[in-house]
Amino acid sequence: MRRLTKPELCNAIVQKLQSLTDAVRVASDPVKEAQKRWKAKHKASFDAIRSALEVMASGRGRCMYCEDSLGTDIEHFWPKAIYPERAFLWSNYLLACSHCNSNLKRTLFPLDTAGAPLLIDPTVDDPAQQLLLVPTTGEYRAIGPKGPASIAVFGLNDDSRPRKMPQGRRAAIISLTALFKDYAQTIATDPVRAEEIKVAATEFPFSAVFDWIVATAKTKNAAHVLGADVVAIIVRYKVEYWRRQD
Numbered sequence: 549m550r551r552l553t554k555p556e557l558c559n560a561i562v563q564k565l566q567s568l569t570d571a572v573r574v575a576s577d578p579v580k581e582a583q584k585r586w587k588a589k590h591k592a593s594f595d596a597i598r599s600a601l602e603v604m605a606s607g608r609g610r611c612m613y614c615e616d617s618l619g620t621d622i623e624h625f626w627p628k629a630i631y632p633e634r635a636f637l638w639s640n641y642l643l644a645c646s647h648c649n650s651n652l653k654r655t656l657f658p659l660d661t662a663g664a665p666l667l668i669d670p671t672v673d674d675p676a677q678q679l680l681l682v683p684t685t686g687e688y689r690a691i692g693p694k695g696p697a698s699i700a701v702f703g704l705n706d707d708s709r710p711r712k713m714p715q716g717r718r719a720a721i722i723s724l725t726a727l728f729k730d731y732a733q734t735i736a737t738d739p740v741r742a743e744e745i746k747v748a749a750t751e752f753p754f755s756a757v758f759d760w761i762v763a764t765a766k767t768k769n770a771a772h773v774l775g776a777d778v779v780a781i782i783v784r785y786k787v788e789y790w791r792r793q794d
């Protein structure tokens with residue numbers, strides 16, 4: 549998981565969401581009202597919301613939780629079945645794959661004793677402060693209070709078929725470092741192909757691994773962890789600025 553920034557929505561959609569929220573708040577049964585209005589929601593408005601989420605998601609619209617599968621669902625971070633007054637809040641929307649949304653998270657939403665979520669919202673929290681990537685295994689280790697529940701609920705260390713999340717992150721480390729080397733060898737002779745390599749790297753699944761590599765390259769153990777050649781490439785070609793939207 550990586551930190552994501554939410555853009556502003558256009559005024560017309562903001563107003564539409566506000567009127568839906570107002571209708572839910574005054575309803576005698578807000579849960580039922582939110583479900584009904586969610587089913588009947590205006591397609592064009594919510595297509596625009598989905599598009600905004602796809603643009604801000606990692607890679608080409610990947611799930612904001614697992615970063616592997618395609619994000620197909622507008623996900624309510626605070627479940628609408630429990631918090632209907634948040635069903636039409638832009639701040640409550642994320643993009644998730646159907647597995648993370650419907651099979652894993654569902655209405656699971658643990659809170660701490662102060663009532664704050666124990667799951668990571670990548671548009672609010674910095675996942676790097678909660679989860680530490682262990683490069684030798686590809687697993688996440690919880691380092692913040694939201695780490696344990698996030699790993700458990702989103703199955704972030706699930707190594708069973710077909711997800712194999714840690715193996716996916718290991719593959720991302722190997723693939724991205726290979727792409728960086730390929731870029732360095734190509735940039736002088738074939739800049740068009742080098743640009744394609746750059747896009748491939750920034751759109752690679754498990755995009756938090758890209759961030760982890762860039763951050764690791766700045767540490768004193770960088771050469772030991774990544775290899776001195778890879779660190780030199782990351783510095784020389786300013787890999788930390790490769791993501792177009794950053």
Ligand SMILES: [Zn+2]
Pocket residue numbers: 611612613614615616617644645646647648649
């Ligand atoms: Zn997912």
